[in-house]
Structures are given as structure tokens and as C-alpha cells.
Amino acid sequence: MRSRWFALVCLFAAVQGSVWAADPPTFRAGAAVSNITPELGGEIIGGFAPFPSTHIHDELQARCLVLDDGTSKLALVVCDLLGLHRTVSVRARELIAAETGIPPENVLISGTHTHSATSAIGGPVRQYSSDLELTDYQKFVVRRVADGVRRAVNNLRPAEIAFGRVDVPEHVHIRRWFLKEGKMPPNPFGKIDKVKMNPGAGNPDLVEPAGEPDPTVSFMALREPGGRMISVYSAYSLHYVGGVNGGDVSADYFGSYCEALARLLAKGGEDPPFVAIMANGTSGDANNINFRNPQPRKEPYQQMRHVAEDLAAKVQGALEKVTWQPEAKLGARYRELDLDWRKIPEDLLAWARETESKSLPIPGGGANLPLAYAGRVQRLAQANPETKAPVQVLRVGDICIGTTPTETFAETGIEFRKRSPFPNSFMVELAHGYYGYMPTPRHFALGGYETWPGTNNLEPEASVKMMNALLEMAAELKP
Secondary structure (H helix, E strand, O other), X not given: OHHHHXXXXXXXXXXXXXXXXXXXXXOEEEEEEEEOOOOOOOEEEOXXXXXXXXXXXXXXXXXXXXXXXXXXXXXXXXXXXXOEOHHHHHHHHHHHHHHXXXXXXXXXXXXXXXXXXXXXXXXXXXXXXXOOOOOHHHHHHHHHHHHHHHHHHHOOXXXXXXXXXXXXXXXXXXXXXXXXXXXXXXXXXXOEOOOXXXXXXXXXXXXXXXXXOOOEEEEEEEEOOOOOEEEEEEEEOOOOXXXXXXXXXXXXXXXHHHHHHHHHHOOOXXXXXXXXXXXXXXXXXXXXXXXXXXXXXXXXXXHHHHHHHHHHHHHHHHHOOOOOEOOOOEEEEEEEEOOOEOOOOHHHHHHHXXXXXXXXXXXXXXXXXXXXXXXXXXXXHOOOOOOOEEEEEXXXXXXXXXXXXXXXXXXXXHHHHHHOOOOEXXXXXXXXXXXXXEOOHHHHHHOOHHHOEOOEOEOOOHHHHHHHHHHHHHHHHOO
């Protein structure tokens, strides 16, 4: 009898010991790429006069990363698009939740802002509504984004994580400049701004830039424990580079960087393959043009590749100095803010109607800026009252990513990095929607392209309200 009880006690102790000694949940990561290249003939956007695409120089992709801490999952998706409408993000995240179980608020979807892609934003009228019926191409993007996340989930495997950053100031320059007294041309509304966007490389009337760019590449790296790389998620505050051939579709330097980093970090033939990802940081007032010291004109794609390969090499160098961690606690917060659309005063509406009634087409084509803004002003004045402006914060261990749905100024990204309660913080713009430029209140007083109604669509305090919301959400996630 005693031997039977002794055996039962030993069995109970063994079972309890195995429970108490169970390994903690394993941190995992998986990545995948999903092709979102449009068919030829779709209109390439990014300028005032869209034109049809005639060639695919390089494929557009939705680059997807999924993280799993054993309790929660996050998905991060970067699309080679100028931007995407809020409804595209909403529908994609609904599909992802239904097919993978990842909650919509745990999914980050952003656009790179390549100017050589067709539109996932919607037409000029549709962009001032927070909800819309999707076009065929938008539906295609939704499906491919959800597929990419699902494939990244399929590729989940044990992982280590590291954070790094490296400053690369030589490629980012402020594009808003003060000019000499009396040299500022009138804006489309017949007024004189205090600063000019893209004043011309080598312009003798330059005084000084109206801000400072953000030179930092922030990145989050994932690898198999002690082994090969899984993915590197990066963000750099460079608007885009450009320099494509005519009607080419291209992912710009964002795609070229991903290819260059893969050549440096992956041996080739891995299954599943390494996935590099480049998001747009906060680049609303910065670009690749050195206005003080102009560079010689380059062949198509030459400058784009130069920037991409230099960034990839510097990130590779920074990766050699990072500290790898075996786990990272995950978390997310998501809000849709009740901001106001930009208010259009009655005198500006009167100007818009008069301009439309008097304007004639420009001989030989070209952009008639007053006429273009007359249309934008009237459409913005009739915007649906609800903005539903989405902002989001993701926590990955001691890394914090904040997002905006706008073309956000560099100083906003720098401010978030300084004020976030997490030591390793950075921002990603054009996430979950496209709401135009978001200057800070200081820049509204200066005027310029990014502050014009129809380029800027939200109230002047939008950057302050978004920053407050991001910092509140970051504080909620801080352990």
C-alpha cells in the first residue's frame, strides 16, 4: 500500500515539476513579400498632372513582418505606394484579423511615398472622405497585403531581436527655404509666402533653410538565434529620390535599398528568404536635393541606386555593433482622432470660383497651379465632417514606433524620438491613410507649398494633437 502511495506522490511531483520547469514562450519572427504591381496604363500620381504608366522598371511590393512573443502578435507592412486611403488599411486589417487572428490595432500598414506608382489613395474628390468604396486596384492591394501577412505568419520561427541606428546626413536636405528680400514669387493664391519649397538648386537668392532634416536611419533587426537574418525593418526620413524614365513604375530608393541590403546580408537560396523593409520616416519638408551645392544631373536611376546602396552599406555596418536579445514584449495602441479638416474661409472660396471661371488651358499642357488649387479648395470645403485620423504606437521590447497618416515634418519625428518614454523610438509616416501634409504650427506661419489648403488638409494644430496622442499611447505601453 505504501509503495502505491509513494508511486502516486512521485508521479504528481514529476508532473508538477515539468509544469514549473516549462520553458517561457519563445519569441518568433517571420517575414514575406507580396507583389502589388499594378497593370500598365494606370495613372502615375505624385505630380499635379497624372499620366499613364507605360513600363514596369521594378515591381512594387508589400513587405511584411510578423512578430510573436508567445502572447501577442504584431504585423508591420510597408507598401511601395505614394500613400493609401484609410479604407484600404481598414479592409486589409479586417482580412488579416479574420485569417490570422492578429487584431486590427496590432497591424501597421504604411506607404513609402514613391512618386512612380499608381494610386491606392483614390481620386481628388475621394481623398477628402474617410470612408469610400474601393477601386479594383485598391481591392487588389487589400488582398495582397493580407496574403503577405498570412505568409509571414507561416514563416514564423524562433528569433532574436536587435535595435540600431546610424546617421546618414548626406542624402537628406530641407527643401523649404527663406529667400532674399523681394525675391519670393507669389503663391497660386496671389499672396507672398515667407518660405519657398524647392527654390531651385544653386539659386543665388537662397538665405537659409527653414528647418533641420532628420538624418537618422532607425532599424529593427531579426535573426534566427545565433544564425541567419530573417528581416530588417528600417525607417529613413527622405521623401523620395526620383529620376525614373518617363512612364516607369518604380519603388524608388525604398525598393532599391531592400535589394541592396539583401545582397549584403543574405547568402541567397535561403528558404524562407531574408526580407528587407524600408519605411518612410518623417520627410514632409526634406528631400534629396542639395540646394546650396547642386550635383550634376544623373542618368535615370543612378542617384536612386547610389542613395540605396549607401544606406544599405551603412546599416550593414551598424548591424555589426548591435546587441541581440532573445525576447521582446509586444504591445499596440490605436486611435482615430476627431480632428478638423482645414477650414476654408469664404473669401478663399470666392477666389476659387472666380479663378475657375476665368482660367484657360495652358498652351502645350502643363500645370496651371491657380486652377488646380481652385478645385482643391472647393473640394476641401465640402469634405465629410469626420476625419477619423488614425494614429498608432507599437511596442517591441524597448523599441517604440509611432505613426501618422500624413506627410509629416522632420522636426515632429525628432520630437517624438526625444519625448517618447522608450529609449529606442522612431516614427513612420503615411500609415493607415493619406491626409496630406502636416506642418507644425511654426511652419503654418511661414506659409509655403506644404501649408497651402489642398496640399495641407487638416487643422493647423493637427501635429500637436497627434503628438499628444502618440505620447499618451506610448506611456500606456511603458512597463
